Amino acid sequence: MWDLFPSKVKYGLPAVIAILIYLFCNQYLDQPLIRSMSYTITAITILAWLFGKYLWKFVYIDFFKNKFCPDFNGKWIGTIESNFNGGITVQFPITIEADFFSIRMKGNTTVGRTYANYCKVIRTDDDCFELEYMFKGINDTPSKTDTSFYEGAARLRVLDISTMEMKGVFWTNRCWQNGKNTAGVLELKKDS
Numbered sequence: 001m002w003d004l005f006p007s008k009v010k011y012g013l014p015a016v017i018a019i020l021i022y023l024f025c026n027q028y029l030d031q032p033l034i035r036s037m038s039y040t041i042t043a044i045t046i047l048a049w050l051f052g053k054y055l056w057k058f059v060y061i062d063f064f065k066n067k068f069c070p071d072f073n074g075k076w077i078g079t080i081e082s083n084f085n086g087g088i089t090v091q092f093p094i095t096i097e098a099d100f101f102s103i104r105m106k107g108n109t110t111v112g113r114t115y116a117n118y119c120k121v122i123r124t125d126d127d128c129f130e131l132e133y134m135f136k137g138i139n140d141t142p143s144k145t146d147t148s149f150y151e152g153a154a155r156l157r158v159l160d161i162s163t164m165e166m167k168g169v170f171w172t173n174r175c176w177q178n179g180k181n182t183a184g185v186l187e188l189k190k191d192s
Helices: 008-030 034-061 060-069
Strands: 074-082 087-096 101-106 112-122 131-138 149-160 166-174 185-190
Touching: 008 087, 008 166, 060 112, 101 131
Parallel strands: none
Antiparallel strands: 074 087, 074 185, 087 101, 101 112, 112 131, 131 149, 149 166, 166 185
């Protein structure tokens, strides 16, 4: 989310808060210059961590969700239409955990689990939001022609911010050495 805020907000707001904390420590607490700077850096670090991890959820109103970045937190149902085996459709649950500075995803499939620690929300040229991520898949019960580990990537467009429905494409390197790597369409709908 932080990446999508305008530069004036990203750098101006912390600068103003830092100046106010410094002035408070220096003028009202009568601390010397170095100690005031130390208190300011410590306070800004603690405030950024608290706000970025927890407090943002209480002030992140619909205006911010529509103008700056949707809230991706929650449980989702993923529907994959893959080119594998002549085109199969699979559904599985996905959990997205987002804070102000990062997004992580995890899911369980019928044969294993998947993780995505590299996720990024971007604003497109037509002013919509997309979630792009790279993931690792672990297959707990691979067949003789399958692999136990694979990687992939996806790009999902937020179709409707109010329902947080997303749709896009994915591709993997699963069994690429046998020419069986997969690709297809992925749709995410919020479950809760």
